[in-house]
Amino acid sequence: MATEEKELLRGGQFLVKETKCEDVFTLEDLTEEHKMMRDSTKEFVDRELWAHWERFEKKDYAYTEETMRKAGELGLLSIAVPQAYGGMGMGFVSTMLVCDYISGATGSFSTAFGAHTGIGTMPITLYGTEEQKQKYVPKLASGEWFGAYCLTEPGAGSDANSGKTKAVLSEDGKHYSISGQKMWISNAGFCSVFIVFARIEDDKNITGFIVENDPSNGITLGDEEKKLGIHSSSTRQVFFNETKVPVENMLSTRGNGFKIAMNALNVGRIKLAAACLDAQRRVIGEATNYANERLQFKTPIMNFGAIKAKIANMATNCYAGESASYRAAKNIEDRIALREAAGNTHQEAELKGVEEYAIECSILKVAVSEDVQNCTDEGIQIFGGMGFSADTPMESAWRDARISRIYEGTNEINRMLAVGMLVKKAMKGHVDLLGPATAVGEELMGIPSFDAPDFSELFAEEKDLIKRLKKVFLMVAGSAVQKFGPELENHQQLMLSASDILIEIYMAESTILRTEKNVKRSSEDAQAIQIAMSKLYLYTAVDTIVQKGKEAVVSFAEGDEQRMMLMGLKRFTKYTNQPNVVALRTQIADKVAADNGYTFS
Amino acid sequence: MKILVCISNVPDTTSKINFTDGDTKFDTNGVQFVINPNDEFGLTRAMWFKEKQGATVHVVSVGGPTIDPTIRKALAIGADEAIRINAEPTDGFFVAQQLAEVVKNGDYNLVIAGRESIDYNGGMVPGILAALLDMNFVNTCISLEIDGENATAQREIDGGKETLSTSLPLVIGGQKGLVQESDLKIPNMRGIMMARQKKLTVVEPVDALNATQETKFEKPAAKGAVKLVDASNVDELISLLHNEAKVI
Ligand SMILES: Cc1cc2nc3c(=O)[nH]c(=O)nc-3n(C[C@H](O)[C@H](O)[C@H](O)COP(=O)(O)OP(=O)(O)OC[C@H]3O[C@@H](n4cnc5c(N)ncnc54)[C@H](O)[C@@H]3O)c2cc1C
Numbered sequence: 001m002a003t004e005e006k007e008l009l010r011g012g013q014f015l016v017k018e019t020k021c022e023d024v025f026t027l028e029d030l031t032e033e034h035k036m037m038r039d040s041t042k043e044f045v046d047r048e049l050w051a052h053w054e055r056f057e058k059k060d061y062a063y064t065e066e067t068m069r070k071a072g073e074l075g076l077l078s079i080a081v082p083q084a085y086g087g088m089g090m091g092f093v094s095t096m097l098v099c100d101y102i103s104g105a106t107g108s109f110s111t112a113f114g115a116h117t118g119i120g121t122m123p124i125t126l127y128g129t130e131e132q133k134q135k136y137v138p139k140l141a142s143g144e145w146f147g148a149y150c151l152t153e154p155g156a157g158s159d160a161n162s163g164k165t166k167a168v169l170s171e172d173g174k175h176y177s178i179s180g181q182k183m184w185i186s187n188a189g190f191c192s193v194f195i196v197f198a199r200i201e202d203d204k205n206i207t208g209f210i211v212e213n214d215p216s217n218g219i220t221l222g223d224e225e226k227k228l229g230i231h232s233s234s235t236r237q238v239f240f241n242e243t244k245v246p247v248e249n250m251l252s253t254r255g256n257g258f259k260i261a262m263n264a265l266n267v268g269r270i271k272l273a274a275a276c277l278d279a280q281r282r283v284i285g286e287a288t289n290y291a292n293e294r295l296q297f298k299t300p301i302m303n304f305g306a307i308k309a310k311i312a313n314m315a316t317n318c319y320a321g322e323s324a325s326y327r328a329a330k331n332i333e334d335r336i337a338l339r340e341a342a343g344n345t346h347q348e349a350e351l352k353g354v355e356e357y358a359i360e361c362s363i364l365k366v367a368v369s370e371d372v373q374n375c376t377d378e379g380i381q382i383f384g385g386m387g388f389s390a391d392t393p394m395e396s397a398w399r400d401a402r403i404s405r406i407y408e409g410t411n412e413i414n415r416m417l418a419v420g421m422l423v424k425k426a427m428k429g430h431v432d433l434l435g436p437a438t439a440v441g442e443e444l445m446g447i448p449s450f451d452a453p454d455f456s457e458l459f460a461e462e463k464d465l466i467k468r469l470k471k472v473f474l475m476v477a478g479s480a481v482q483k484f485g486p487e488l489e490n491h492q493q494l495m496l497s498a499s500d501i502l503i504e505i506y507m508a509e510s511t512i513l514r515t516e517k518n519v520k521r522s523s524e525d526a527q528a529i530q531i532a533m534s535k536l537y538l539y540t541a542v543d544t545i546v547q548k549g550k551e552a553v554v555s556f557a558e559g560d561e562q563r564m565m566l567m568g569l570k571r572f573t574k575y576t577n578q579p580n581v582v583a584l585r586t587q588i589a590d591k592v593a594a595d596n597g598y599t600f601s
Numbered sequence: 602m603k604i605l606v607c608i609s610n611v612p613d614t615t616s617k618i619n620f621t622d623g624d625t626k627f628d629t630n631g632v633q634f635v636i637n638p639n640d641e642f643g644l645t646r647a648m649w650f651k652e653k654q655g656a657t658v659h660v661v662s663v664g665g666p667t668i669d670p671t672i673r674k675a676l677a678i679g680a681d682e683a684i685r686i687n688a689e690p691t692d693g694f695f696v697a698q699q700l701a702e703v704v705k706n707g708d709y710n711l712v713i714a715g716r717e718s719i720d721y722n723g724g725m726v727p728g729i730l731a732a733l734l735d736m737n738f739v740n741t742c743i744s745l746e747i748d749g750e751n752a753t754a755q756r757e758i759d760g761g762k763e764t765l766s767t768s769l770p771l772v773i774g775g776q777k778g779l780v781q782e783s784d785l786k787i788p789n790m791r792g793i794m795m796a797r798q799k800k801l802t803v804v805e806p807v808d809a810l811n812a813t814q815e816t817k818f819e820k821p822a823a824k825g826a827v828k829l830v831d832a833s834n835v836d837e838l839i840s841l842l843h844n845e846a847k848v849i
Contacts, residue, residue, distance in 0.1 A: 032670050036677055036793045043787045075790025088790050599631075 008334055011357040012422045014506060015470055016436045021516040025093065025330030027322055027601045028518050037079075037094055041101040044074055045278075049105040056106040056232040057396055061224065064112050064232045065146075065190040072143015076102060077117055081125060082346055086138035092333035092353075096274045096325065104278025107400025108232035114275055115186035115233075116140070118268040120147025123195045123208060126351050127252040127260050132210060136193060145192035150182035150238055151261050158413050160197075161258045163206055165240065167198035175244045176200075178209065179218075182238040184407075188221055189234030195264075196240065197257045205258045208251035211243060218243040229399030263351060266358045268408045270332070273325045273364035276372035276404055280318040283372075283379040283397050285597035287311065291382050292593060301382070305582075308589035310378040313540075315592050316533040317371040319600050324510035325368065328360040359425070362418040363503050366411045369404035376401045415499035420489060422502070423481055437478030440471045444568045453576065458524060458531070459516055461576060462538050466509050468572035469545055473501045475568055476552045483556055497552040504541035511537045529591045530600060532584045539581050546573050602656040602747060602769075604647045605709040607700055607726070608675055609637040609690070609718035610668040620818045627720075627818070636671055639715025643775035645785055646745060647713055648679045654747065656711075657681055661703050663690040669801070676796035677788035683801045693725035694812035700726070701733040702807045709770070711752075716741050716774040727774035737771045743778025 009017055030038070048067050049056070055063045071077055080095040081087020088094075099117075103110035121140045124132055124147075139145040156163040165180025178198050185194075194211045213219060222237030252260055288311060291302035301307050332353050339349035354361070376398040380387030387394040405411045426433035455461035477498050480488055489495065515530040524531065546569065553565045592598060612618075612632045619628040636644070650656035660675040661684045662668055672683045684707075686699045704712055712734075717724035731738030737752075739745075743762065744755035752771050756763045757778065788796075830838045842849045 032673060033793060033797060035670065036674060036788060036796070037790065039674075040677075040788045040790070040793065047787070073789070074787060079790060088794055090790075090794075 012359045012425050012431045021513045024327045024513045026514040026517055027326055034097055038097050038101050041098050045102060045105045049109050056108040059231050061189055061232055061234050064108055068112055069143050077143050078141035081137060081141040085133050087141045093329050096329040099271045100274040100277045103275035104282045107230040110275050111186055111230050111233040116146050118271055119149035119264045122264050122267055123251055123260050146187055146190055147193045148185050148187040148191040150185050150194050150196045152184050153181055154183050158410060160261060161206055165198040167200050175246050178240045178243045178245055180240050184235055185238045187234055188236040188238050197261055200254055203255050205255040207254050208257040208260045209245050210249045211245050229402055265408055266354050266361045269361040269365035270328060272404060272408050273368035276368040277321055279372050279397060280375045281598045283375050284314050286393055287379045287382040288592050288597050302593045307382055309585050310382060311592050312585035312588035314375045314378055315588055315598055316536045319533045320507045320511040320537045321368040321371050322601055323514040324507050325364055327510045328357055332357050359418050359421050362414040363506050366414050367503050367507050372401045416495050418502055419495050419499045437474040440474045444564050448571055455576060459512055462512050469505050472545055472549050472569060472572045475565060476549060480556060494552050494555050497548040500548045501545050504544050508538045508541040529588055532587045535579050536581055536584045539579050542573050602711060603709045604656050604658045604711045605704060606644045606647050606660045607714040608640045608660050608662045610634050610664055610671040611637045611718050611720040624818050634671055637715050637718045639776045641785060642777050642779045643713035643715055644675055646779040663688055663696050663699050673796045674788060676799045677792040678786050685803045686806050687803050688806035692811045692813045693723040694729060695809050697726045697729035697733060698809035699806050700730050704734055711769060712772040713775055716776040727772055731772035737767045739765060740774040742773040742775045745779060
């Protein structure tokens with residue numbers, strides 16, 4: 001076991017250790033059981049959600065609740081819940097798969113589903129006492145009850161630990177009295193249980209509580225918020241006025257609420273990434289179908305290079321999102337299994353397993369939520385005026401996609417977290433960044449090798465580039481940490497640039513590894529389009545990294561140091577053989593057009 | 602009541618159809634396989650008998666290991682056990698002989714097959730099967746009630762319905778109507794998990810002959826482009842219909 005533990009990459013370690021393609025999990029590795037779950041989920045979505053798409057647009061909150069109950073009957077709400085509490089106790093990959101395929105039809109259902117199964121249920125399964133779990137989890141797993149998560153307040157959004165909601169212990173010590181105002185609470189309109197975060201006395205950190213929804217106990221709801229998208233997801237304010245909560249309903253210990261909130265969000269973030277995948281597949285399918293049929297200038301618009309470029313980029317980003325999401329999902333699943341084998345309870349194992357990959361969770365949340373936004377935006381563009389019409393599914397897909405960049409921690413917060421957590425891990429010695437960063441520093445001072453590398457093998461140049469891109473990050477982040485120390489977090493633009501570099505590395509590497517693995521078990525011919533997508537993704541990643549790298553370096557380095565780093569940047573991002581991205585895009589788009597949709601998973 | 606549902610593994614209706622080996626074989630590359638829709642209606646009706654009348658439901662299919670996912674789906678939907686006859690289903694006569702062997706060995710009193718499978722649309726298997734077993738047979742069956750040993754079935758006939766009363770043991774060739782599309786079950790997560798533990802017995806085929814051999818497949822000729830004729834230009838329309846389409 002100990003050796004296996006060593007082989008399994010730690011969170012953030014992808015940056016300094018080489019990952020072999022055999023060691024990544026891909027959507028092509030799904031078991032028969034995974035596939036059956038996926039297919040059931042798709043059938044449910046096609047029958048119950050996609051077929052009633054307008055109801056979700058017309059603020060039919062009752063329909064959201066009804067379909068959530070149906071999802072409960074199919075067992076879709078209990079995938080991640082341990083069997084001891086009425087769930088399926090399935091692995092993390094299964095959880096991600098269901099989350100992925102259930103979320104494509106409408107953001108309204110996706111949000112209701114995510115809020116309930118993730119932040120509405122997980123705090124209890126992860127931190128609840130045996131009694132709490134017995135009492136609440138089976139009902140949440142079956143869909144008899146729904147959960148909501150009350151962290152945000154009018155004055156406490158991104159600064160989630162600053163909430164003003166109070167919890168006061170009664171004189172007899174039997175209950176807490178909770179008072180305060182929570183805002184933007186998903187599922188508030190139909191939930192039975194709230195996870196509420198409140199402050200006891202003047203504690204530094206908030207505390208979590210399980211609060212049953214009982215209007216006679218000082219709980220009132222605001223009106224449904226009028227929103228840009230996810231029209232049938234219930235989002236309301238929740239007011240607590242001296243709501244009595246038995247002391248045994250405290251979650252974990254006093255002052256541990258912020259930790260609970262953050263850990264629930266870690267899981268929520270990677271699941272949100274998954275939840276942004278199927279929407280892309282559907283949008284690509286709809287847009288391709290439209291482009292194949294829409295004639296202008298006497299030809300299907302699909303034949304225009306402008307449209308092909310869009311379709312190719314949309315497919316490529318979707319493929320990259322899949323590659324990275326499932327790679328991380330399996331890391332989490334394996335880490336949980338290792339911890340359980342080492343004697344941790346399932347609860348501890350799951351907590352630690354997800355926490356380990358918090359960096360990857362933040363990376364994925366940002367990357368995939370932005371991909372779905374771009375995808376739906378280009379979807380509208382391909383539909384032209386019809387895309388702007390509320391009668392086609394592009395318009396709502398675009399509006400629904402927008403929320404993913406805001407909740408579960410805004411993308412700004414998650415970008416900062418990704419780099420911040422990595423630096424912290426390095427300081428704690430969990431990931432050795434210092435050694436590799438010093439080596440990069442020395443390389444910068446040395447004379448570069450002028451040997452012509454042999455890039456004849458598939459992906460040889462791309463993998464070499466990935467290695468060098470990692471050096472860009474180490475160079476930028478390493479010098480920035482040296483320069484600013486703990487003050488680094490106050491240099492946000494620099495942090496954001498570093499984060500974009502980190503994100504692109506993870507996404508590009510995951511994409512190449514997935515394709516490489518599949519080539520090894522089929523052939524380059526069979527994977528021709530996936531190879532093209534991997535190359536195209538890397539090309540755009542390199543572009544971003546050049547731009548962000550420059551911005552970062554110039555912001556804090558001057559004179560010789562600056563010159564040296566800019567030279568390094570050039571060297572580390574250099575292609576020996578420039579890929580012909582126009583040809584790559586055409587090749588990809590032609591395949592998507594021929595298949596009339598995204599057929600790579 | 603012990604029911605055997607015969608399941609055929611067929612390409613999804615949206616599949617692109619191509620042929621290989623000089624147009625003698627169906628190209629399965631990239632094709633999604635599903636439970637034959639007519640069989641799924643039958644399976645769903647069988648599940649109803651299981652839930653309401655305590656029937657035992659087994660499923661059987663003829664094919665290699667690649668059809669296991671389809672069989673497992675039937676188990677996930679709720680069948681109790683499955684049998685796979687390990688042979689390529691080369692023609693209807695061959696398949697019926699294989700199925701007959703399973704029915705004989707298994708003591709089934711109701712055999713539900715689909716009216717036809719949507720791949721080759723032979724429509725022969727249930728009839729041949731009933732003949733081989735010397736059982737009562739109702740084809741194109743759109744409704745089935747069982748009371749003890751008595752069965753009441755409805756058949757679709759030209760322009761209407763026919764109600765029949767018959768008795769077990771019985772073979773039916775089922776289709777939509779046995780249940781409606783909205784009754785079809787999506788395998789639930791527990792069912793999927795339980796399918797893993799259910800018995801899937803693989804049996805070797807008995808010696809049997811084929812009655813037919815596939816020699817060639819042809820796709821319908823591709824449709825040509827549509828010609829639009831101006832409404833005022835009747836002469837041109839007539840000329841096109843006469844000279845090009847040769848229909849008048
Ligand atoms: C539809 C919807 C559903 C929601 N569901 C829930 C729910 O179920 N439960 C729940 O508790 N909450 C929920 N939320 C709240 C959501 O999590 C918050 O809106 C989000 O965390 C941002 O907080 P805020 O809106 O107060 O924005 P603010 O924190 O005010 O942020 C405004 C802007 O400032 C930026 N910003 C803030 N702080 C920093 C910083 N330190 N550095 C750099 N930039 C910063 C942000 O990135 C953002 O761009 C929901 C929100 C919406 C819109």
